[in-house]
Amino acid sequence: xxxxxxxxxxxxxxxxxxxxxxxxxxxxxxxxxxxxxxxxxxxxxxxxxxxxxxxxxxxxxxxxxxxxxxxxxxxxxxxxxxxxxxxxxxxxxxxxxxxxxxxxxxxxxxxxxxxxxxxxxxxxxxxxxxxxxxxxxxxxxxxxxxxxxxxxxxxxxxxxxxxxxxxxxxxxxxxxxxxxxxxxxxxxxxxxxxxxxxxxxxxxxxxxxxxxxxxxxxxxxxxxxxxxxxxxxxxxxxxxxxxxxxxxxxxxxxxxxxxxxxxxxxxxxxxxxxxxxxxxxxxxxxxxxxxxxxxxxxxxxxxxxxxxxxxxxxxxxxxxxxxxxxxxxxxxxxxxxxxxxxxxxxxxxxxxxxxxxxxxxxxxxxxxxxxxxxxxxxxxx
Amino acid sequence: xxxxxxxxxxxxxxxxxxxxxxxxxxxxxxxxxxxxxxxxxxxxxxxxxxxxxxxxxxxxxxxxxxxxxxxxxxxxxxxxxxxxxxxxxxxxxxxxxxxxxxxxxxxxxxxxxxxxxxxxxxxxxxxxxxxxxxxxxxxxxxxxxxxxxxxxxxxxxxxxxxxxxxxxxxxxxxxxxxxxxxxxxxxxxxxxxxxxxxxxxxxxxxxxxxxxxxxxxxxxxxxxxxxxxxxxxxx
Numbered sequence: 001x002x003x004x005x006x007x008x009x010x011x012x013x014x015x016x017x018x019x020x021x022x023x024x025x026x027x028x029x030x031x032x033x034x035x036x037x038x039x040x041x042x043x044x045x046x047x048x049x050x051x052x053x054x055x056x057x058x059x060x061x062x063x064x065x066x067x068x069x070x071x072x073x074x075x076x077x078x079x080x081x082x083x084x085x086x087x088x089x090x091x092x093x094x095x096x097x098x099x100x101x102x103x104x105x106x107x108x109x110x111x112x113x114x115x116x117x118x119x120x121x122x123x124x125x126x127x128x129x130x131x132x133x134x135x136x137x138x139x140x141x142x143x144x145x146x147x148x149x150x151x152x153x154x155x156x157x158x159x160x161x162x163x164x165x166x167x168x169x170x171x172x173x174x175x176x177x178x179x180x181x182x183x184x185x186x187x188x189x190x191x192x193x194x195x196x197x198x199x200x201x202x203x204x205x206x207x208x209x210x211x212x213x214x215x216x217x218x219x220x221x222x223x224x225x226x227x228x229x230x231x232x233x234x235x236x237x238x239x240x241x242x243x244x245x246x247x248x249x250x251x252x253x254x255x256x257x258x259x260x261x262x263x264x265x266x267x268x269x270x271x272x273x274x275x276x277x278x279x280x281x282x283x284x285x286x287x288x289x290x291x292x293x294x295x296x297x298x299x300x301x302x303x304x305x306x307x308x309x310x311x312x313x314x315x316x317x318x319x320x321x322x323x324x325x326x327x328x329x330x331x332x333x334x335x336x337x338x339x340x341x342x343x344x345x346x347x348x349x350x351x352x353x354x355x356x357x358x359x360x361x362x363x364x365x366x367x368x369x370x371x372x373x374x375x376x377x378x379x380x381x
Numbered sequence: 382x383x384x385x386x387x388x389x390x391x392x393x394x395x396x397x398x399x400x401x402x403x404x405x406x407x408x409x410x411x412x413x414x415x416x417x418x419x420x421x422x423x424x425x426x427x428x429x430x431x432x433x434x435x436x437x438x439x440x441x442x443x444x445x446x447x448x449x450x451x452x453x454x455x456x457x458x459x460x461x462x463x464x465x466x467x468x469x470x471x472x473x474x475x476x477x478x479x480x481x482x483x484x485x486x487x488x489x490x491x492x493x494x495x496x497x498x499x500x501x502x503x504x505x506x507x508x509x510x511x512x513x514x515x516x517x518x519x520x521x522x523x524x525x526x527x528x529x530x531x532x533x534x535x536x537x538x539x540x541x542x543x544x545x546x547x548x549x550x551x552x553x554x555x556x557x558x559x560x561x562x563x564x565x566x567x568x569x570x571x572x573x574x575x576x577x578x579x580x581x582x583x584x585x586x587x588x589x590x591x592x593x594x595x596x597x598x599x600x601x602x603x604x605x606x607x608x609x610x611x612x613x614x615x616x
Contacts (some may be wrong), residue, residue, distance in 0.1 A: 052512070054522055055533050109463055178503060178533065185531025188496075207490060216490075225570040226489030228548040230505055230513075238491040238501060 004155050007114030007339060008371040009086065023374040024099055024119060030143040031121040034135065041081030043101075047071040051078060053323070053354060063103050063114075076101040078120055078367065079323065079348065086124050093125040110342075116372075119143075120345070124352075129292065132364050134299035135346065140329075140343050140366040143303065149331045149342050149375050153269060154316025154347070155296075156180070157326040158276065161289030162262040166255045168193070169248050171241060183318055190256055197250035206209035208243045208257030226375075241265040258283065265314035267296055272312035295325060320344070323351040327364065332378050342376065343368045382593070384459040384601040385605060387442070387450035388420075388433035390505045393409035397476040398451045401584075405608045421608050425608065427601030438587075445591035448598060449605070455481055455559060455582035459519045464554040469588040472611045479559040483520055483526075483577035486548055486555075493575050502534040505554065520577070523557040526579045531603030540599050545569040590616055606611065 003012045010016040050073050062076040075081050098117035106112045121139050157279050165216035171191050179185040192200055206327035210219045226232045228280045265272050280287045297307040328345030333339045345366025353360030383446050389395040399409045402438045408423040420430040424559035438452040439460045457464050485492050491503050502513040513535045545565050547601055594616040606613045
């Protein structure tokens with residue numbers, strides 16, 4: 001129906017719209033109580049910025065349009081638009097609150113809404129990560145209120161630190177980090193470096209022999225005319241990297257199971273911390289990531305959030321768009337399986353580095369699907 | 382009402398289609414009416430011929446404006462999301478074979494698989510400052526294929542023709558294109574990846590489940606199926 005909104009019938013006019021307006025005011029009131037500035041980024045965002053960040057898959061998930069000036073996307077979320085706004089404002093630490101529609105292309109035949117409202121809060125440039133993470137979660141929790149919602153948290157930083165702590169070559173670590181958000185590819189890389197290593201060494205044997213016999217340049221020349229931007233030198237460099245990988249010992253099974261154990265941690269945040277403390281032995285570097293989790297849990301407690309009651313999952317955040325690299329959270333309606341995640345968010349320091357192609361800054365935020373929240377309250381009322 | 386049969390308005394696909402139906406006792410004749418071609422179907426009752434640009438046949442089938450249509454599987458899979466919910470492959474026609482493949486410059490001795498392409502793309506981006514460009518006109522099929530292989534750091538660039546030349550012309554680093562013998566790829570110094578076969582395609586007679594199928598149309602369909610030796614689908 002033309003009067004319906006995402007998850008919310010008849011909320012484009014009259015009493016339905018008034019009820020939604022009240023919900024938005026209430027949510028924004030909480031989000032701005034932290035001293036946040038209200039912001040309203042552009043709906044049309046430059047497509048190249050989003051494509052460079054998210055890769056080609058975003059085309060299947062966002063509406064793309066163009067005119068004589070540029071290819072543009074209807075904002076699929078507020079994160080990138082806000083980072084761009086914040087960069088233009090040239091402020092150090094800043095808090096922003098927003099509410100507005102986002103647009104997502106859905107698969108053919110899908111009934112999921114193409115347009116829905118997001119209200120959210122982002123905190124840029126805060127120096128203390130733990131208190132910033134806690135501030136965001138506390139605000140989102142307060143804004144969602146007692147609507148029958150279950151929050152789950154995670155920490156992509158733990159997974160990244162677990163990879164960094166591995167006794168593995170830099171090349172292997174870089175490849176694993178790059179594919180952390182693609183679980184299937186990640187698993188196949190773990191096999192390639194571990195149990196299937198001999199198989200892959202055999203596949204590369206001929207090429208490595210050519211390299212070792214000094215015949216690589218000739219082999220590249222003989223294989224074909226060097227067409228395109230990627231040079232023969234780049235090809236040769238990667239062959240040398242492949243040879244190095246072949247000569248590297250397979251990943252220790254213990255290292256693989258350590259990584260898998262970190263990703264499999266599940267329970268209350270307090271239990272998760274204890275489990276991760278057990279796992280940290282002998283993994284230099286990883287202990288610091290666990291320290292960060294402990295500091296965050298302390299900051300939660302200071303904000304009145306009980307870690308005993310807050311769920312933690314080691315893999316949480318791995319299948320979202322790949323930009324969270326620290327604390328992550330999401331919230332689902334307990335008794336309304338038809339509704340999408342009511343809230344989600346996390347830390348994305350690395351994204352700001354990529355966007356600014358330089359230093360970047362700390363960034364953490366969260367958003368609420370306001371219409372879904374209103375629908376949940378309406379169902380509960 | 383009659384069954385609307387869409388066939389390509391020109392080219393080799395049309396010739397093959399006319400021969401294929403002719404061998405099965407369904408004669409298709411063309412006549413020129415001024416600037417436009419018109420066609421008739423003879424030797425079978427209740428089938429009306431529609432000459433239409435090959436590229437439009439998948440969409441017309443999906444919309445139900447054609448009951449039957451001849452086109453390549455590649456076009457149907459590219460253009461019609463969840464095509465199998467609306468279209469039925471009534472019969473392969475034994476011509477118009479083509480493979481949709483991923484190909485890279487032959488001198489890339491370090492890249493033989495999709496996994497290699499992904500690793501090369503990561504390095505390429507670090508060196509050149511932009512994602513590795515793959516030229517294609519099959520955006521959906523290629524994106525889905527790359528996603529299923531976990532390839533990142535690539536970008537699709539649109540190429541509606543002469544795709545093999547894009548690498549030489551420095552507008553792409555790799556291509557995903559249709560090939561029948563691979564000779565055009567080789568002439569352009571390109572090589573197909575070992576696991577780079579996205580789709581094997583051939584000319585196919587499709588049936589639209591979205592079209593109106595009344596008693597008259599069903600009767601004609603039964604006759605068509607009997608001539609071409611296909612099972613009558615439930616429509």
